[in-house]
Amino acid sequence: MTNRFQIYVLLVAFALLLILPFIGSRYSVELATQILIFGLLATSLNILVGYLGAASFGHAAFFAIGGYACAYFLTTLGWPLVVSMIGAVLLTALASLVIGFFCVRLNEIYFSMLTLAFSMLVWAVALKWKPVTGGDDGFVGVAVPEYLSNYFTFFLFTLGVVTISMIVLMIIGNSTMGRVFIAIRENQTRASFLGVNVRRMRLIAFVIAGTFAGIAGTLLALYVRGMYPETAFWSQSGHILIMVLLGGMHAFIGPFLGASALTLLEVTIGQYTEYWQVFVGVILVIVVLAAPEGIFGLVRSVTKRLGGQKDDDA
Amino acid sequence: MANSFKNKLLATTTAMIMTSGAAYAEETIKVGILMPISGGGASYGVPAVDGVKMAVDEINNAGGVDGMKIEYFVRDSQLKPDVAVAAARELITKEGVDVLVGAVSSGATLAISELAKQEQIPLLAPVAKAAALTSTKLHPYIFQLAATTDSEGRQMADVLKTIGAEKVCVSGFDYAYSHDLFESLDKNLPDGIEIVDTFHVKLGTTDYSAVISQLMGSDCDTVAGAVWGGGFIAYMKQAGPFGVFDTKKLVWGAEVGSSEMAGALKGDYPEGMYAAAYDLWYVEGSEAHKEFLANLAVIEGTNETKMYPVTTYIAIQFIAEAVRKAGSSDPKEIAKALVGLSIDTPLGKRTIDPDNHRTNTGEFWGPMVTVSGTEAKQMSPAEYLE
Known part of the structure; x- marks a missing residue:
């Protein structure tokens, strides 16, 4: 799912993002920070949706667990940033393992429904466990270290974390493990006859996806300086799924493109009209109808048509 | 030679003074409005925006605040804290707002309040009632105009x-x-x-x-x-x-x-x-209240006007008076001026308590x-x- 073209796109995007805080306005840097966080979140979900072929409707749960845990460790317990982030990511990985243990036993719609149910359970905990999460008022006032309180340094920090995470995800996607995920997606029965322990591989994919969603959650908690129960709500999971579908789930960079497009659409149209949801809805319908493989699929077919480029996708 | 230098200096200084005067006259007070204008919160947010429009039009038509016009930017907070924070960031970093007004739900307002503290931009909360806003989470830039729990x-x-x-x-x-x-x-x-x-x-x-x-x-x-x-x-x-x-x-x-x-x-x-x-279109109030309701009826197209416009109308009144008192639209100066400020509103005199930044808002x-x-x-x- 990753080809040379996608790597070039990622390298160009990284170079542009690296110089952005030096030449761009504060607003553009803030917007890029949001895109990076949601881009990582969408890419993490694509391990399940694109690689494994399992649509999770509860991915927001891990996003929220990572964020709340980081906020709690950093603010309530007063742990250092690095320890808080690592602790939060480990906790999210553990939560993914426990939740995944039950979810991967099911397939298709049953899998989706169970992930949704667990997500709502996490939402209910966030809502009710007021001493830890702040309840429906949210966890307000995350103690962000002074060196990250500036938008400039926070952007570079986010860029660093997201870049490393994307590289790891790409390596996983291109590894034998990634190929096994795709094999399971294509034909679960055939994969198991080839000796693949399907349930275990599904669980591994689930934990990887949840862990990286947790990393995105820690960044969100630091960026927003708070965490709120809405982050775990099912509509948030739907939002991430839309990003994946919009960008294209059969390409590594597709979800990142989808996250960028959806964030930019929501933000820019919202500045001009109170009916922004109608416009975003219409644009999404057009994109889905005109490009069922998402934005990346559209770009790929256009470039192929123009240049006769050979498709070397897996 | 010396005279020539003096003349140049005089001319430059005069030009600088004139330019700064022109800039002051053209300066606007930028207000960011964060309200849920779609979904379930729209029944609160849309009328609240009517109140903003009404107050801003009245102030600008009367010549503005010491010559400064008020400009407002509305963003949909959707009753979601993270969306509200993202919108508030955009208002601060892109539109360069001097003051924020919002939101409706306590969660979203607490979230924006945290950003207001960080960015040192005053936030006036005309609807959210959470006592935490001005008790455990009180800071110099939050002002709660709503009644509290x-x-x-x-x-x-x-x-x-x-x-x-x-x-x-x-x-x-x-x-x-x-x-x-x-x-x-x-x-x-x-x-x-x-x-x-x-x-x-x-x-x-x-x-x-x-x-x-x-x-x-x-x-x-x-x-x-x-x-x-x-x-x-x-x-x-x-x-x-x-x-x-x-x-x-x-x-x-x-x-x-x-x-x-x-x-x-x-x-x-x-x-x-x-x-x-908060407000009732049929109560026998003061002359100011009658005038407020009459003007609101024009905007809403009915005499049976809604309740929430008065909350944001008063918020804009507070901002205008704070700018007047501070003599500047600088956010820090506005925040200082708001502390202890009293104004006459359609519902009587309102004062921001200097200790807890709450107003004597009744119902x-x-x-x-x-x-x-x-x-x-x-x-x-x-x-x-x-």
Whole structure:
């Protein structure tokens, strides 16, 4: 799912993002920070949706667990940033393992429904466990270290974390493990006859996806300086799924493109009209109808048509 | 040579003074409005934006604030804290707003308040009631113009005393607002009145059958409620046929005494229920209030105007007066000027308490009764409680 073209796109995007805080306005840097966080979140979900072929409707749960845990460790317990982030990511990985243990036993719609149910359970905990999460008022006032309180340094920090995470995800996607995920997606029965322990591989994919969603959650908690129960709500999971579908789930960079497009659409149209949801809805319908493989699929077919480029996708 | 230099210096200085004067005259006060203008919160957010528009037009048409015009930017906060924060960041970093006004839900307002503190931009909260905003989370840049759960609980206790309640059941959505309100109510109840049962429902639920059965089985003589919005409408429509209102007195917070609620429920609105509202189009108020309602009627296209415009109208009044007092639209100076500031509003004098940044915002309280000539019940007599 990753080809040379996608790597070039990622390298160009990284170079542009690296110089952005030096030449761009504060607003553009803030917007890029949001895109990076949601881009990582969408890419993490694509391990399940694109690689494994399992649509999770509860991915927001891990996003929220990572964020709340980081906020709690950093603010309530007063742990250092690095320890808080690592602790939060480990906790999210553990939560993914426990939740995944039950979810991967099911397939298709049953899998989706169970992930949704667990997500709502996490939402209910966030809502009710007021001493830890702040309840429906949210966890307000995350103690962000002074060196990250500036938008400039926070952007570079986010860029660093997201870049490393994307590289790891790409390596996983291109590894034998990634190929096994795709094999399971294509034909679960055939994969198991080839000796693949399907349930275990599904669980591994689930934990990887949840862990990286947790990393995105820690960044969100630091960026927003708070965490709120809405982050775990099912509509948030739907939002991430839309990003994946919009960008294209059969390409590594597709979800990142989808996250960028959806964030930019929501933000820019919202500045001009109170009916922004109608416009975003219409644009999404057009994109889905005109490009069922998402934005990346559209770009790929256009470039192929123009240049006769050979498709070397897996 | 020396004269030439002096002349140049004089000319340059004069030009600089003139330029800065022109810049001052053209300077605008930029206000960012964060309200839910789509989805479930739109019934609060859209009228609130009407109040902003009205106040800004009035001030700008009268020449602005010391020559400075007010410019406002509306963003949809969607009742979601993270969306509200993202929108607030955009307003600060892209539009360069000097002041923020918003939001509706406590969660979203607390989230923006944190950003306001970080960015040192004043935030005026005209609707959110969470006491935490100006108690545990108080900072120099947050100003709570709405009634708080502390004041609402106190007012509710006064009403319960007036109607002679003894045993009270409380019923609200199971979340912070209801919990804080009934905690305040409990604290303010005089001897002889006690809360005997609590019947909360899930936030946003539409099925009240279970809680209605529980209410009917309770020996309380009065129900104190805090379910709001569409939930209140469903609650009343479902409870009516069971005759709950025939056996128990009703006292309801959450501004369900508004003409919007009365208009939506019409004949299903319980006769004699004591309810609260920020503003009522039919009350006999001051000349300023009459003028406010007349102007609002033009914007809304009806004399039966909504309740929330007055909240944001007052917020803009506060901003204008703070800029006037500070002589600048600098956010830090506006925040300093807001502390202890008093203004005349359509609903009387309002002052921001220098200690906790809350205003003396009251609400109309009274029984909702049938009035000839209209299907919607009206509050009569309506008493303004602080």
